[in-house]
Amino acid sequence: MARASFAHLYSYLRPHRGRLFLGIFSLFVTNGLGVVIPWLIKGAIDDLGHNLRYQGVLFYALAILALATVMGLIRVWSRVLLFSIGRRVEFDLKEKIFSHLLRMSPTYFAQNPVGDLINRATSDVENVRRLLGFAILSIINTLFAYLLTLPVMLSLDWSLTLLCLLVYPLMFGAVWLFSDRLRNEQIAVQQGLDRLSSLIQEDMGGISLIKVYAQEDNERRAFDTKNDELLRANLSLALSRNIIFPLLGGLASGSLLVLLWAGGPRLAEGSLSLGAFAALAIYIERLVFPTALLGFTITTYQRGQVSIDRVESILSVPPTIVEAPDAVPLGHSEGAIAVRNLSYRFTGSERPALDRVTFEVAAGESVAIVGTIGSGKSTLANALPRLLEIEPGQVFLDGIDVVSLKLNDLRQAIAYVPQESFLFSTSVAENIRYGRPTATDAEVVAAARQARIHEEIDIFPRGYQTLVGERGITLSGGQRQRVALARAFLMDAPVLVLDDALSSVDNQTAEEILDRLEDQQRTLILITHRLSAAAACDRVLVMERGQIVEGGSHTELLRRGGAYRQLWDQQELEKAVS
Ligand SMILES: Nc1ncnc2c1ncn2[C@@H]1O[C@H](COP(=O)(O)OP(=O)(O)OP(=O)(O)O)[C@@H](O)[C@H]1O
Numbered sequence: 001m002a003r004a005s006f007a008h009l010y011s012y013l014r015p016h017r018g019r020l021f022l023g024i025f026s027l028f029v030t031n032g033l034g035v036v037i038p039w040l041i042k043g044a045i046d047d048l049g050h051n052l053r054y055q056g057v058l059f060y061a062l063a064i065l066a067l068a069t070v071m072g073l074i075r076v077w078s079r080v081l082l083f084s085i086g087r088r089v090e091f092d093l094k095e096k097i098f099s100h101l102l103r104m105s106p107t108y109f110a111q112n113p114v115g116d117l118i119n120r121a122t123s124d125v126e127n128v129r130r131l132l133g134f135a136i137l138s139i140i141n142t143l144f145a146y147l148l149t150l151p152v153m154l155s156l157d158w159s160l161t162l163l164c165l166l167v168y169p170l171m172f173g174a175v176w177l178f179s180d181r182l183r184n185e186q187i188a189v190q191q192g193l194d195r196l197s198s199l200i201q202e203d204m205g206g207i208s209l210i211k212v213y214a215q216e217d218n219e220r221r222a223f224d225t226k227n228d229e230l231l232r233a234n235l236s237l238a239l240s241r242n243i244i245f246p247l248l249g250g251l252a253s254g255s256l257l258v259l260l261w262a263g264g265p266r267l268a269e270g271s272l273s274l275g276a277f278a279a280l281a282i283y284i285e286r287l288v289f290p291t292a293l294l295g296f297t298i299t300t301y302q303r304g305q306v307s308i309d310r311v312e313s314i315l316s317v318p319p320t321i322v323e324a325p326d327a328v329p330l331g332h333s334e335g336a337i338a339v340r341n342l343s344y345r346f347t348g349s350e351r352p353a354l355d356r357v358t359f360e361v362a363a364g365e366s367v368a369i370v371g372t373i374g375s376g377k378s379t380l381a382n383a384l385p386r387l388l389e390i391e392p393g394q395v396f397l398d399g400i401d402v403v404s405l406k407l408n409d410l411r412q413a414i415a416y417v418p419q420e421s422f423l424f425s426t427s428v429a430e431n432i433r434y435g436r437p438t439a440t441d442a443e444v445v446a447a448a449r450q451a452r453i454h455e456e457i458d459i460f461p462r463g464y465q466t467l468v469g470e471r472g473i474t475l476s477g478g479q480r481q482r483v484a485l486a487r488a489f490l491m492d493a494p495v496l497v498l499d500d501a502l503s504s505v506d507n508q509t510a511e512e513i514l515d516r517l518e519d520q521q522r523t524l525i526l527i528t529h530r531l532s533a534a535a536a537c538d539r540v541l542v543m544e545r546g547q548i549v550e551g552g553s554h555t556e557l558l559r560r561g562g563a564y565r566q567l568w569d570q571q572e573l574e575k576a577v578s
Pocket residue numbers: 107110346347349353371372373374375376377378379380
């Protein structure tokens with residue numbers, strides 16, 4: 001195992017070292033007793049062979065029974081201890097991965113398929129659990145079995161012992177030969193699983209699209225291809241395992257044959273006692289099982305090693321948006337925004353999505369941002385609450401650089417509503433309360449009224465307790481947007497950024513919502529394609545290719561006859577035509 005994987009293993013085991021030492025010690029005792037019992041059997045056979053007495057038989061029988069009982073109990077205890085370590089590490093790792101993922105930026109999730117991440121957080125973590133439970137138990141057990149049994153076997157008859165063990169180098173050779181192969185096949189299986197999970201996850205998310213475009217057959221074919229790849233990878237792994245396991249089992253049992261073949265004549269000529277012969281047979285039997293299991297242990301070990309790398313590749317990517325250690329709290333915020341020379345380029349993209357964007361929004365002012373598709377409006381909206389990794393000195397809230405602010409304070413101060421409103425599978429009330437879990441029912445209702453959704457919630461079967469999302473009723477696009485708006489309103493943040501968040505809401509309702517917002521005197525940044533909504537704002541900024549190309553009031557911009565005028569005329573024409 002690579003040194004890095006060892007270091008990771010050590011870090012997983014460190015919190016459970018007490019149990020680990022106890023477990024290892026118990027295994028040592030079990031194996032020690034496992035050596036003593038055959039020795040007693042040897043004594044019994046040799047003694048009783050020429051001096052058979054009832055007392056003697058009883059002594060040996062009771063001693064063997066007592067030791068076997070103690071050994072059995074300690075063996076159970078050692079297994080409980082060592083297997084529970086695997087379970088505990090599995091628990092720790094899942095928590096660690098989840099906390100880590102929560103700290104990652106939306107860009108990370110855009111670049112890493114969710115199906116793949118889920119697979120690593122579940123199937124790979126289970127492989128690590130098996131490595132730390134079964135594989136460690138098996139490796140240590142095998143080690144103790146050899147270390148404690150071999151010297152006793154050698155003392156009984158060294159040449160016969162060595163002869164019996166002649167097949168063992170062959171076994172280790174086979175393990176060594178298959179080791180890399182098993183590892184590569186395991187990697188292929190895990191990758192196949194990733195691809196399949198990602199496909200299922202994407203297809204279930206985009207099921208409406210698949211149906212609208214009648215792509216069921218194509219998706220089924222894509223699934224079959226990936227499923228077939230996974231099947232091949234699994235079959236190839238199964239083939240290797242089915243060769244190595246019986247091979248090791250067969251070779252290990254071969255040493256028993258050697259004992260019979262070479263030990264028989266010695267027994268006959270009297271150079272080996274019957275007791276010693278029986279003890280050797282039991283000792284070899286004791287070594288056969290862990291050795292035959294070596295193939296299985298190695299696979300579990302390899303699988304665990306591959307999975308450690310895959311889990312660590314999640315954990316080793318540092319979150320890009322982190323709070324500075326000396327981050328300052330925000331305190332009361334007026335909600336004034338200043339953006340200075342803000343540039344942003346997505347990884348792998350040739351052209352910046354934001355190119356030296358500069359503007360200011362006074363506290364309480366409403367500013368609309370309009371522009372062509374892909375001009376950078378959403379990127380700008382994401383940059384304000386630091387959902388994107390921005391450089392210091394580019395975005396300021398009340399004159400304070402947002403990069404120096406505590407992240408929680410910043411995000412509490414800038415309520416951001418994206419176009420795609422996400423609802424959790426819980427009640428409407430809990431969804432609205434999400435940003436302020438302590439809000440009262442009355443406050444939730446007030447926020448819903450402000451978002452013009454209260455009346456519709458009221459006629460749902462269970463009102464505010466109606467379940468929405470995957471486990472509940474399906475809301476219309478406009479209803480979802482307004483529940484998401486209510487959630488943002490409830491936060492009562494001094495700055496509200498709406499990123500096309502009213503696109504599915506009808507004109508009249510959208511105007512009513514915006515009118516109420518105007519009355520509230522909070523800073524509003526309204527990204528919209530609906531120019532009638534933009535016209536109602538104090539100022540309008542027009543974006544093109546990542547830059548702000550125009551700014552002013554609606555009337556000023558119309559008079560200027562530039563980009564805004566063009567957009568406006570185009571929209572008026574579309575209205576007239578429709
Ligand atoms: N995660 C991403 N990775 C790479 N490029 C991106 C990513 N997100 C957006 N872009 C690119 O950045 C540019 C600006 O995108 P943005 O979403 O900000 O535009 P927009 O003005 O909001 O568009 P729309 O009006 O359609 O919502 C586009 O060229 C887009 O392709």
